[in-house]
Amino acid sequence: MHGLFRYPAKYLPQIARALLEVSARPGDLVLDPFMGSATTLVEAADLDIRSVGLDLNPLAVLVARAKAARVSPAALIEAGSQAIVRARSGGDPALPEFRNRDYWFPKTSLVPLTRLRQALVSESDSDLRVVLLTVFLSNVKACSNASTYHYKLTRSRVPDPVTGPGVFELFEKRVRKAAARFHSDGGSASFFPGRRASAQAVFGDARALPFSDGTFDAVVTHPPYSISFDFVRSFKLYLWWLDAEGDTVALDRAMVGNQRRLVGKPPLSGLPNIDDRVVEIFGKSARDGLAVAHFFADMDRCFTECRRVLKPGGKLAFYVGDSQARWVLLSAPGNLAALAERAGFKLLARVPREVPSKASSSIRQIHVEEALVFDRTG
Numbered sequence: 001m002h003g004l005f006r007y008p009a010k011y012l013p014q015i016a017r018a019l020l021e022v023s024a025r026p027g028d029l030v031l032d033p034f035m036g037s038a039t040t041l042v043e044a045a046d047l048d049i050r051s052v053g054l055d056l057n058p059l060a061v062l063v064a065r066a067k068a069a070r071v072s073p074a075a076l077i078e079a080g081s082q083a084i085v086r087a088r089s090g091g092d093p094a095l096p097e098f099r100n101r102d103y104w105f106p107k108t109s110l111v112p113l114t115r116l117r118q119a120l121v122s123e124s125d126s127d128l129r130v131v132l133l134t135v136f137l138s139n140v141k142a143c144s145n146a147s148t149y150h151y152k153l154t155r156s157r158v159p160d161p162v163t164g165p166g167v168f169e170l171f172e173k174r175v176r177k178a179a180a181r182f183h184s185d186g187g188s189a190s191f192f193p194g195r196r197a198s199a200q201a202v203f204g205d206a207r208a209l210p211f212s213d214g215t216f217d218a219v220v221t222h223p224p225y226s227i228s229f230d231f232v233r234s235f236k237l238y239l240w241w242l243d244a245e246g247d248t249v250a251l252d253r254a255m256v257g258n259q260r261r262l263v264g265k266p267p268l269s270g271l272p273n274i275d276d277r278v279v280e281i282f283g284k285s286a287r288d289g290l291a292v293a294h295f296f297a298d299m300d301r302c303f304t305e306c307r308r309v310l311k312p313g314g315k316l317a318f319y320v321g322d323s324q325a326r327w328v329l330l331s332a333p334g335n336l337a338a339l340a341e342r343a344g345f346k347l348l349a350r351v352p353r354e355v356p357s358k359a360s361s362s363i364r365q366i367h368v369e370e371a372l373v374f375d376r377t378g
């Protein structure tokens, strides 16, 4: 079920599971404020832990809702086939309008994709609809001129998109593959095998959590890394098909760890270990210095919010890598720990993990990642 969508910067399910096991018990309610493709939620459900995930990226929310959907494999295959029948018989559709549309999609794939999408949004069962739309989006890159090899949005040197009826055939194949991920359970089925703990995915900003004080037993998360992955640019191809193109500007501003940041002076944290690095990086590149400073300032707000929504004695557990900017190591695990302690947490454990060199090349210069666990003080 983790493989339903190739979401970048996922963490290993085993890491999510280990963090959950040390910070929560069956029946508890856990929050992941940087949910991504819901790795934490899927593992929590399997451990009988209730969970809520939050993300600013509409794609993440869709993928997570698909993983939390309750649908039977047979119903999914049937709904997919019906959608193809409707799409095949559709007339000339009004093509979606987005920037550089014809650069990214040949007309021969644009038309069947548009028809298929129209057929899917008219699916009346909301659980089936989110799963089918997720499968549809997982095919979009293969039907475009973009390279399917890279997470980043780049044009393929030799574009060879799936076109015409091939778009429907690919969709049908992937629906069957998605259906096979379901675990049958007495007639109904779910991506969450066996256990029935609820998982809910919501759209929102980790820096201003839409939850009341003292709601959660634990926060388990995998925050973005500073200057490592440009989520918004990489997701444009999908956001267009989600009708969320207008969101990309707002997303660009609100994404923690984003490179394309504001102007002005970098906000300082008051912690010399962070501020000295910010000043050094800012001296080499104002853009990168601002990005790093805003990353720490945003995480500072996030920790304050996490403490607010945690019950007294609740746990905070997160996993983060140590990225670099302009050859300056950010010491992110240690510096984030210092921010968390200032926000009202007590450090219980730090566990480093060496990233295999093959994996680290894809997330730029990250050689060590760490799991950190804290108690909420007071």
Ligand SMILES: C[S@@+](CC[C@H](N)C(=O)[O-])C[C@H]1O[C@@H](n2cnc3c(N)ncnc32)[C@H](O)[C@@H]1O
Residues within 6 Å of the ligand: 007, 008, 009, 010, 011, 033, 034, 035, 036, 037, 038, 039, 040, 054, 055, 056, 057, 060, 204, 205, 206, 207, 221, 222, 223, 224, 225, 231, 254, 255, 256, 257
């Ligand atoms: C490292 S990824 C998490 C991946 C996730 N652990 C998984 O396995 O799929 C970080 C996530 O934080 C999200 N994000 C960035 N800024 C955010 C913000 N201000 N509020 C909520 N989510 C945000 C990104 O969209 C991205 O999905």
